Each structure stands twice: as structure tokens, then as C-alpha cells.
Amino acid sequence: MQLMNYKTCVCNLCGTGCGQFLKTDGRQVFGVAPLIAHPVSKGKLCIRGWHANELLNTNERITQPMIRENGQLRPASYEEAIALVASRMQQFDGAKGEIGILASARSSNEDGYTLGRLAHEVFGTRLQGIGAEAGHRKSMASLEHAFGYPGAHGSLTSIDHADYILVVGTDITRQNPIIGGNIHAAQRRGARVVTLSSSRTQIAKLSTKHFQQKPGTKGLLVNALAKALLGIRTANRERKANIDQMPGYSDYVASLRSISSVALERASGIRYEEIEEEAKYLEQAKSIVILFSSGISGLDRPTIDAITNLALLTDRMDHEHSAVIPVAGISNLQGSFDMGVSGEPGNSVFKALASPDSAIRALFVIDHDDGIIRDRERIASLDFVVYSCAYKSAFMDLAHVVFPLPAFNETDGTYTASDRRVQITRKNVDNPHKVLPGWALFQKIAAAAGHQWGYANAADVFIELANNTPGYAGLSHQQLSQGFGQHWNPQAFPNSRRRKFNAINIEYWESPTTPEFPFALMIGKAQHYWHQNNLMRKTIVPRREYDQTLWLYPHGYIEISPDDATRLKVKDKWLVNVRSSIGTHMKIAVKISPDVQSGTAYIPYFIKNMISDFLLPYENAYAAGEESVIPIQIQE
Amino acid sequence: MSMYILSSDEISQLVTELQASYAVYGPQVEPQTRQVFFDLINDATALDLEAPIPSMPVKEILFPQMERILKYKYDAETQSVEMARQYFEQPKVLFGLRPCDLAGIQALDRFFLGQEFVDDVYLTHRRQCLLISNTCLHPFPQCFCVCTHSGPDADEGFDLDLTKLADGYLVKVGSEKGRALADAHNWTPAKPQQLSEQKAVVDKCIDLFPDMATDNKAWVSRVMNRITTGFIKSETWEYIGDQCLECGACSFVCPTCSCFNIEDAQTECGECERLRTRDSCSFEGYARMAGDHNPRQPVEDRRNKRFFCKLSYSQSKKYLRPGCVGCGRCQWVCPGDIGLPNVVQYIRREITGGEA
Numbered sequence A: 001m002q003l004m005n006y007k008t009c010v011c012n013l014c015g016t017g018c019g020q021f022l023k024t025d026g027r028q029v030f031g032v033a034p035l036i037a038h039p040v041s042k043g044k045l046c047i048r049g050w051h052a053n054e055l056l057n058t059n060e061r062i063t064q065p066m067i068r069e070n071g072q073l074r075p076a077s078y079e080e081a082i083a084l085v086a087s088r089m090q091q092f093d094g095a096k097g098e099i100g101i102l103a104s105a106r107s108s109n110e111d112g113y114t115l116g117r118l119a120h121e122v123f124g125t126r127l128q129g130i131g132a133e134a135g136h137r138k139s140m141a142s143l144e145h146a147f148g149y150p151g152a153h154g155s156l157t158s159i160d161h162a163d164y165i166l167v168v169g170t171d172i173t174r175q176n177p178i179i180g181g182n183i184h185a186a187q188r189r190g191a192r193v194v195t196l197s198s199s200r201t202q203i204a205k206l207s208t209k210h211f212q213q214k215p216g217t218k219g220l221l222v223n224a225l226a227k228a229l230l231g232i233r234t235a236n237r238e239r240k241a242n243i244d245q246m247p248g249y250s251d252y253v254a255s256l257r258s259i260s261s262v263a264l265e266r267a268s269g270i271r272y273e274e275i276e277e278e279a280k281y282l283e284q285a286k287s288i289v290i291l292f293s294s295g296i297s298g299l300d301r302p303t304i305d306a307i308t309n310l311a312l313l314t315d316r317m318d319h320e321h322s323a324v325i326p327v328a329g330i331s332n333l334q335g336s337f338d339m340g341v342s343g344e345p346g347n348s349v350f351k352a353l354a355s356p357d358s359a360i361r362a363l364f365v366i367d368h369d370d371g372i373i374r375d376r377e378r379i380a381s382l383d384f385v386v387y388s389c390a391y392k393s394a395f396m397d398l399a400h401v402v403f404p405l406p407a408f409n410e411t412d413g414t415y416t417a418s419d420r421r422v423q424i425t426r427k428n429v430d431n432p433h434k435v436l437p438g439w440a441l442f443q444k445i446a447a448a449a450g451h452q453w454g455y456a457n458a459a460d461v462f463i464e465l466a467n468n469t470p471g472y473a474g475l476s477h478q479q480l481s482q483g484f485g486q487h488w489n490p491q492a493f494p495n496s497r498r499r500k501f502n503a504i505n506i507e508y509w510e511s512p513t514t515p516e517f518p519f520a521l522m523i524g525k526a527q528h529y530w531h532q533n534n535l536m537r538k539t540i541v542p543r544r545e546y547d548q549t550l551w552l553y554p555h556g557y558i559e560i561s562p563d564d565a566t567r568l569k570v571k572d573k574w575l576v577n578v579r580s581s582i583g584t585h586m587k588i589a590v591k592i593s594p595d596v597q598s599g600t601a602y603i604p605y606f607i608k609n610m611i612s613d614f615l616l617p618y619e620n621a622y623a624a625g626e627e628s629v630i631p632i633q634i635q636e
Numbered sequence B: 001m002s003m004y005i006l007s008s009d010e011i012s013q014l015v016t017e018l019q020a021s022y023a024v025y026g027p028q029v030e031p032q033t034r035q036v037f038f039d040l041i042n043d044a045t046a047l048d049l050e051a052p053i054p055s056m057p058v059k060e061i062l063f064p065q066m067e068r069i070l071k072y073k074y075d076a077e078t079q080s081v082e083m084a085r086q087y088f089e090q091p092k093v094l095f096g097l098r099p100c101d102l103a104g105i106q107a108l109d110r111f112f113l114g115q116e117f118v119d120d121v122y123l124t125h126r127r128q129c130l131l132i133s134n135t136c137l138h139p140f141p142q143c144f145c146v147c148t149h150s151g152p153d154a155d156e157g158f159d160l161d162l163t164k165l166a167d168g169y170l171v172k173v174g175s176e177k178g179r180a181l182a183d184a185h186n187w188t189p190a191k192p193q194q195l196s197e198q199k200a201v202v203d204k205c206i207d208l209f210p211d212m213a214t215d216n217k218a219w220v221s222r223v224m225n226r227i228t229t230g231f232i233k234s235e236t237w238e239y240i241g242d243q244c245l246e247c248g249a250c251s252f253v254c255p256t257c258s259c260f261n262i263e264d265a266q267t268e269c270g271e272c273e274r275l276r277t278r279d280s281c282s283f284e285g286y287a288r289m290a291g292d293h294n295p296r297q298p299v300e301d302r303r304n305k306r307f308f309c310k311l312s313y314s315q316s317k318k319y320l321r322p323g324c325v326g327c328g329r330c331q332w333v334c335p336g337d338i339g340l341p342n343v344v345q346y347i348r349r350e351i352t353g354g355e356a
């Protein structure tokens, strides 16, 4: 017998995919409860998951289609808006790159798949991309090369059993707190948890060992660990490993051998002996989990290659509790890649928008975060922009036609978490405004352009996508409803048993800092990880927490170490002048934190808007997160 | 105290009968996940009095996570405000409360009703509420009510109290309301030996508590003493604070946590609504005070506040009992490892210098 007021759901607020109950009478959502039996979250939720009810109660919803007329958006019927979109889109030539698609990493797989069909079959375009995809594409490419398929190797549940857990870079207790909690639990049960991070993050404090390397040298350090492991390996040749047969092995080993301990120490600040000590633990571990962040704050390709190579070199990747997981900050980043709407090189919508001479004239956008509307001017000058989202957002100002979408609990849909776990969320409240789910909206637009798809519901869409998406065969809504989803099957990829080393280059990163600009500024951690998100601003308590930071530091802050503060003779919240080596300048408050290294400075992600003039020339630095460093001087 | 003995069928009949004039809530098992909730009962057969402690506290019903308490609209022309409250009284029965949850309601009563200020929203939900408790026959994982004097049986605050014995449920009457209910029925009076059987059941349950819990019993008061006098090393608080992921879960699932937040939000048609949502002292913003000054800024200080609230004499005086009722839920939901029983352990370790 179903309960009256508690319905199961999958949290849609990051790529962990925690299980939750929503407390609802079928009309409104009143609260949240954790789901104890869920294999990953096991009855725990983070601040975002616990406040999903606030988001789902916001009045800032888009409730009906709208058409821009005389500069203003006015309500319209679905018929009118769909007919307009279909006829306007026919005036552009997709094949010539005139139509761009900007998909959302929060859309369900059903919506992602049908959006792909709409783009490819109806609009005839391949110019596409997913908000926040940049980092994830690198993860996918590296993993596909190493393991033969573009997705995580292994499961997040491995954290609960593995002997050894390596966390590279990510501030995981902020970005994916429940994964962070599971790692902490693993550490308590005796697993060796090692964090590589230039600042002393919470997970670094909770780790068995923290390597606090200098910025820009994570990849080098991972490679050094591989070299040390190789050293032990050669010494006791008792393993039957045939990793030396894998393509790329000899080049990889040659590169590793070329690492000089002196140069390593100079670049990273870490002694090779310390790494050799660490390698002993790694060698002894039978099951190894490596986690790194993927997506907007993801790592660069050489670092990811270092990680996947190390994983292969350990020769433990066939253990049932080993894993290599690109941890996504957004719920369905992995699924959106699987659905084929990411912008591969050559067809990237971001590139088209950024190049002044590209042919793009129309843009079809799903659920885009306010804070990261790039190339706003260009978008504003396009001939036709369509925006669809459940929630109001600044993107509406740029749109000629706006469509509402249901919230994630108002329709059936599947979502693929960071470790390829495909889970279903069932509609558990009414859809009072009769809002069409994404797939149904796209189907109608397709029909208006003369393409008949014939889906009766989301389960129908899933049947088709499962047939056409490698790894999804055999999954269905019905089967996903029993239990807590299922990982998609890597063996669907023909190369899934053929592992290969990525080619690496040993580079000793030279800090671009100079005596005149002695601080390495990075864009990184923040008290709470909101990924500039259109959603958390619509909650109550999490938003207040975000505002709390602004209360204390109304114009944002730059974090520096206590030693540097003493040297600069500044106190917490004092305003300082920050000047970059290429001449941009800002005045910003200081936040003194014992967790940052001397000589480094951090500004949190979310203040990008406030200091955009300063960061404008550093668009790439923003995308590269902690991997990119801006040399600055700080003066009182 | 009058006592009766009721068969399972009679219990079931009572539920059905009460449903005619009350909204009846009780423990039920969600079929897919086997998770227990104290939810509105549709069909009397769904009530499961043997189900483990509900995953969410019963305060869900009296002090919901989120509720609209007011709607108002300002008319600029007449310069008048139209207001309508959004919470309504409904007679209800909380059927089969675990004793710790009953103790939790008593603590909330003290907080919302027992001080200078009476909270009308809570009062409205709480009025016309029939409380029927249910003795625990064995503890569930993480239960430690034996340390906080709130279980495994209830000794006060109920209208009726149930204990499952060999021949049916022993029903104790605890109030006038309970009395009236009993008088309206022709229940079989209990025999004296059934009362001793009940005592034996409770003793057996106490024996079944894990050593850690019973062992902690003495420690809870020592720890309370330490917390009250502020005699705990800052490293211990820091160790605890480092593990806090600031999710708020411990407060949301705690039967006695009463923090809330008020937010006014504009609705579509120019109306405003006032929402009340649960809050937690683990959040930085909660402790914010005007004037750019947050007295409890480091996270370990905020944790400290919560344990002070649960385990200090001054707070106990306010609630007339310890602020913690020993349900163990905070231990379940904490993604760190600092549920209350663990914190007692950590402080205990500090006192003993690492042993035991």
C-alpha cells in the first residue's frame, strides 16, 4: 500500500543522485526525507537535497508559453507558440550552422534524447552543446581512451568497500557532499584516503594523507605517484600483470622515468620520498577508487590522463570495488553526454557563439543558469532565440519564445548519475498548469514541422533511447522502478575490454608569478557550492546561507593565508587592491583562511559577476578552475 | 490507573472508529523501500505497531518542515491589508507513538507553548490531538533512550499507552481524554499479572540495549556537566566541527529541535504568502545577527550550540527534561560522524584521555 504523503524521488541537485522522499499530498511538496535504503546516499542528504521542497515551492516558475511582441513577452497558447517556432526555424539552415542547440545537464535522458532528435532530424543541425560541459568532455575523452567507453569505471558504492581512495582536486564535501560523507565514512572504517589539493579543503582535513601541492601540479604529482609505484613494481615482479601489453605502456613508462625528483619538488613543493612512501600503500591496496571533479570546475586533460593512467598502472581496476569516477556537479551531466547532445570539437555551439564570423542565427536553449550566460551580446543579436525552463531565469530576457517545463518531480524521467547509475524519478505531484514535459514539447514542434514521432509517454521515449544509446539496452522504466536504478552497461562498447594508456608529457609547471606579481590567484572553493545556479537562488535557507557570505563580504572576497595577511598588514574584511599582471584591477575584501597556502589566493566561483571586469580577459581561467593561475599583486 | 487488555482486532477496530472523527496518523512501512513513516492512515490495516522507529520524527505533523501560515494582500487604493491565516485546526490521533517521540512532543510543547510566548501555529496543530504511545519491545539500531529517560516505555504525557503482551495489547489510560475513550468502550480490564508482565517486557527491552548505550548512561550526565560548565577542549569541538558538512539533517530529524525561519514570498497575483520553514543552528546564516557580526561563525562553534541545546542543564531546565530524547536519528542521517551518541563518545574519550 502506498503511503499517503511520502513519495520516492531522486535528488536532482547534483551528480551524486541521492535517494530522497518528498513529503507531498500530490499537489504541493511540504518537505523532504532521506531514503535509508538507497545504496549511495544511505539515508543522508546535503543542504541542497534537504531543501528541495523550497525550490519546488518557488513562485518563480514559468507557467505558460510566451511570445515576445513589441519587446515584451506575452502569454500565448501552446498551438501558437509551437507553430511560430516551427515556422521560424524553417527559415534557418541547420546544415549551414545557422541553428544552435544549448542543452541542459539537468534535463532528463528522455528530454535530452528527444532534443537531439529535434536538432538532428528536424532542425538539421549538429551545432550543439550542454551548459557546463567543457570539463566533462575532457573526462569522457580520457576515460574512453583508457577504458574503452565514455563513462565512469566502477560504481560510487565502491567507496564503501575500497582499501584506497584518492581524491584529486575536488572540494567534494561542498560539491557532492554525500560522496564526501561516504569517503569520510570509508576513512573511519580504515580505508586510506588521500587528497591532492592545493588548499586545505574539508576533505583534505578528513583524509589520512593530504598532499598540499603547489597550484598547477596535480597531474605531475599523480604521474610521480605512478613512477614510484612502477619502481616498487619492478622491484618485486611477482604480479602477473599484463599491463605492459597495453598500448601506450612503453611511452608512458618512458615519460614517468623522465621525472626528476629535484624538478618535481621545485614545481610542486612535495618531496619524491614522500610520494614513494605513499606508493607503498597504493601497491598494497587491492581495491582502489579515484575521484576527480568533472564539469565546470573540472581538471585539465593532462591531469585526467595522469589519473586514468595511474588507475590502469595499479592493475587493480578489475577488482569489483575499484573505480575511477568523474564526479559531476550537475545532476544529469553524464546522461546528457550519453544522449549525444554535447558539442564535440567541430560542432560546438559555444564556439559558434564566441566566433564573430560564425553563421549562427537561431538558438534553442533549455534551462540555462543565470550566472554563466556567455556571449550574451551575441545571443541578444541573434534572429531567433527559444528558451524552455521550469524556472524563471535571466535567459528569458534574450528569448523570442519561452516555454515552461515541469519540475523534476512533476513528470517521469530518468537521470544518469556520475557513476553511470540510471535512476528514475516518477511524477509525484500534479502539473497544475498542464505544462508539457520536454519530450512532449519537442515532439509537438517536430510534428508542426512534419515529423511524426509517436511517443505516448516518457516510457516510450526511453524504449527508443535504450535501443539507440550504447549501454542503455535492456533498461526500461519499469525495470528501473524496482530498486534504485542500474548502471548502464560498458560492455556495449566494443572496446570496453581494450584498455590503453593515454600519452602524457612531463611538464614542470612554472608558476607565472613574479616578484612583482607574487600571488597565484585561483578561482576555487567557496563556503557552499552553488555552481552559480539558477536553482539555489530560489530556495529559502540555502539562499540565505549564500547571502550570509555576501553579508560578511558584500563585494566578494579574496582568500589569503594568515602569514600573507601579516606580511601585507591587513585584517579580515579589509579592502585590498588587487592588480593582475595584465593590468586589470579590483578592490576586494580579504578573507583570512588557514586553509590556503602562502603565496596563493582564491576567489570563490560565485562572485564572478561582481568582478567580471577583472576576470574578463581570463575567460579560460574561469573554466579551468584551480588548474589555471592568474599572477597578481595585493596591496593594502 | 485503569488498564485494559485489547486484542489486535480491537486495536484495528479502534483505529477505524477513530478515523470517523479524526485524522489518524501512525507508523507504516513504505512497501518499496521498507522505510517507516508516521503518516496519515488511509486503511487501518496499514498501521504497523511493530514497525521500527519512524525515519522522520512525529514533529512532521505538528511542526511541518514547511508550511504556509499567512496570505496577505495590500490594496494600494484603500491602503488596507487583507490577511488570511493558512493553518487550520484538525482533530487528530497520533496512534502508536514511540516513547521517545512522545517525549519529543513534550519538549516541543514546552518550547512553543510553555514560555511567555505561545506559538499559535503550533497550538493550532497541537490542540485536539490524541496521543497514543506504544512501548518498544526491543531497541532499534542507534536507540539510546535509556540514557535520556525517554524510553523504552512512556511514563507520562500520553492519553492511552499500549504495550504488546502475549495475550494482546495492555492499554493504560493516562488522561481525561483517554479515560473518556475507554469509558465509551467495553474493553476487558487487565489483570494485575499483566501489569507485571508489562514491567518484564520493559526490563527485557532495557537488557537488549547494546552495551554502548547502557554504558553511556552515566556518561551522558557527566558529559552534560562538562558541556554546561563549558569545560570541553576546543580541539574536541574542532574535531567535531571538521566533520560537519552543514546539511542541517540533525536538526530536521530531531524530535525536539524547534528552530524555524520565516520568509515572505510574492505569489503570482500580487499576493504575499508567509512561509515558515525548519531551520538549523548548523547553518551559518541562522546565527547571523544584525550589524555584520556572527557570534558563532566557525562551524565548530555552531555544532557546539546544538550539543549545548541537547545536553546542558540550563536547557534541560527549560524543557523539564534533557533536550535529547535518545532516538538516535541524528546519527543515522549525519554524513559526518557526529550524531549525538558519537559526540558523547568523543567527549567521553576526552575525559578518559582516550581510553574506552
Ligand code: SF4
Residues within 6 Å of the ligand: A011, A012, A013, A014, A015, A016, A017, A018, A041, A044, A045, A046, A047, A048, A049, A050, A176, A177, A178, A179
Ligand atoms: S549530494 Fe547531490 S544528489 Fe545528494 S542530496 Fe546533495 S545535491 Fe542532492
Ligand code: SF4
Residues within 6 Å of the ligand: B250, B253, B254, B255, B256, B257, B310, B323, B324, B325, B326, B327, B328, B329, B330, B331, B339, B340, B341
Ligand atoms: S539529538 Fe539526536 S538522538 Fe537526541 S533526540 Fe535529537 S535526533 Fe534524537
Ligand code: SF4
Residues within 6 Å of the ligand: B053, B098, B099, B100, B101, B136, B138, B139, B140, B143, B144, B145, B146, B150, B151, B152, B153, B325, B326, B327, B328
Ligand atoms: S529510542 Fe527508545 S523509545 Fe525510541 S524507538 Fe528506540 S527504544 Fe523506542
Ligand code: SF4
Residues within 6 Å of the ligand: B243, B244, B245, B246, B247, B248, B249, B250, B251, B282, B330, B333, B334, B335, B336, B337, B338, B339
Ligand atoms: S547532520 Fe551532521 S553534517 Fe549535517 S549539520 Fe548535523 S552534524 Fe553537521
